[in-house]
Amino acid sequence: MKSSPIGGDEHPRPLIREVVVINKQGIHARPAALFVKTATKFRADIGIEKEGEVVNGKSIIGLLMLAAGEGTKLTLTAQGQDAEKALAELSKLFEDKFSED
Amino acid sequence: MEPKPTTLKAITAEEFYTAHGRQLGLKLEAGQAGLNRKIHEATINRPGLALAGFFRYFAWARVQVLGNAEKTYLKSLSSPERRGRIRDFFQRRVPCVVFSRNIQPTREFLEEADAYRVPVFRSPLVTGRLINSATLMLDLDFAPKMTEHGTMVDILGIGVLIKGESGVGKSECALALLERGYSLVSDDVTRMYVLDGRELMASSPEETRYLMEVRGLGLIDVGRVFGVGAIRTEKRVDLVVTLRDAGKMEDVERVGMEQEFQEILGIAVPHVQIPVSPGRDLARLVEVAALDQKLKTMGHNTAKEFNDRLIARMRNEARG
Structure with missing residues (x-):
């Protein structure tokens, strides 16, 4: 069996974490930029899913397209060596309301 | 090295004459000895009130522009009174005087200008145009x-x-x-x-x-x-x-x-x-x-x- 071309052999399966948007204005430009800025620090591939639609977590346009307002449930995925650390930092952004409100 | 801004505090009447004389059509009529006088403000003054004897708020540090109004007013004064006013005016350390519309200054005016060493110029421009142009030029000279x-x-x-x-x-x-x-x-x-x-x-x-x-x-x-x-x-x-x-x-x-x-x-x-x-x-x-x-x-x-x-x-x- 071939290993997946992304992420290497060590973490062949993506890590998954559920988050909820709790800041009032939702994932608008500023939170999206903050998310992408954080995500690009990591080598892992990051994905965000909303109701079955998955976008690249390092793409601002992708994130904005999700239009994830307050109360939206999202699934974060990360695949790669630093996936765990990436998910920890990224989900903390949601908990901290992206330093808004 | 960080570039530093510079702002001129003053320019001399000579610098004004050299830099803008051609564009304003200036001709030096008298007071050559005073060309080193300094213009301190980036605008002009019409000294009507001063010539009428009111010197309390006189913007002396500017280029003084005299047009038909000032010429006619001076003409209306008696000879001794006129000479007195012209002297009062020059005593205020004005940097230079410009007559608009090619008005020829009287001999009396030129004599006093020489005596007090204040440069007097003549310009063919009408007063309004002269004031606008000179103000713009001075504004640039004094700009940071x-x-x-x-x-x-x-x-x-x-x-x-x-x-x-x-x-x-x-x-x-x-x-x-x-x-x-x-x-x-x-x-x-x-x-x-x-x-x-x-x-x-x-x-x-x-x-x-x-x-x-x-x-x-x-x-x-x-x-x-x-x-x-x-x-x-x-x-x-x-x-x-x-x-x-x-x-x-x-x-x-x-x-x-x-x-x-x-x-x-x-x-x-x-x-x-x-x-x-x-x-x-x-x-x-x-x-x-x-x-x-x-x-x-x-x-x-x-x-x-x-x-x-x-x-x-x-x-x-x-x-x-």
Whole structure:
């Protein structure tokens, strides 16, 4: 069996974490930029899913397209060596309301 | 070394005469010995009230412009009274006097000017025009000035000052913009000054005007290589673009919601930073930055408008 071309052999399966948007204005430009800025620090591939639609977590346009307002449930995925650390930092952004409100 | 702004505190009557004499059609009639007198304020004064004897609020430090009104008033005075007023006037250390409309000053006036060593000029311009032109010229003389390390281009009417460390590719970027049909104001060394207290203007030092230094090619005469359409003497600065090594940039703007400004000579100019890395078409990026700036000055902020729409949509969905 071939290993997946992304992420290497060590973490062949993506890590998954559920988050909820709790800041009032939702994932608008500023939170999206903050998310992408954080995500690009990591080598892992990051994905965000909303109701079955998955976008690249390092793409601002992708994130904005999700239009994830307050109360939206999202699934974060990360695949790669630093996936765990990436998910920890990224989900903390949601908990901290992206330093808004 | 950081460039320092300079502002003139005063210019001499001689400097005024040398710099603007031709344009204002000035002829020196008397008081040559006083050409070293100093003009302290960047505007002119019509000394009507002073000649009528009211000196309490006399703006003596300015260029004094006399027109038909002053001439006629002086003529109406008795001879001793007139001479007394003219002396009172010259005693106030006025820097120089300009008669408009080619009015020939009386012999008495010229004698006193020589005696008090105050230069007296004559100009063919009508009073209003003389005042406007002289004020504009003085305003420029007194405007804060400085030299910036940067390349200035005009992109469809948007003046863009391209800054960045030596070797980052400012000139190459400008060259590519010239090839796209835009024009160059100055390369590498740009003179800046403030017009009218609110507009930041850029021009090139006369010595290197329209010359460009491109690594590997040497000096290029832009006017000859690209034609006169590719050059202009001065342009208002609407945008500052800083080219920065992508590896040295920590915070790269991704949305462009917040307008950054850079202050030059006290004027806040919109500022964007563009990370430079191999394969990026810098000229195209600067071009788009200029066009986006144009949109903003027309009242359209793409990022902000989009974001407002997005927030409204998310709010509606949360309610529904």
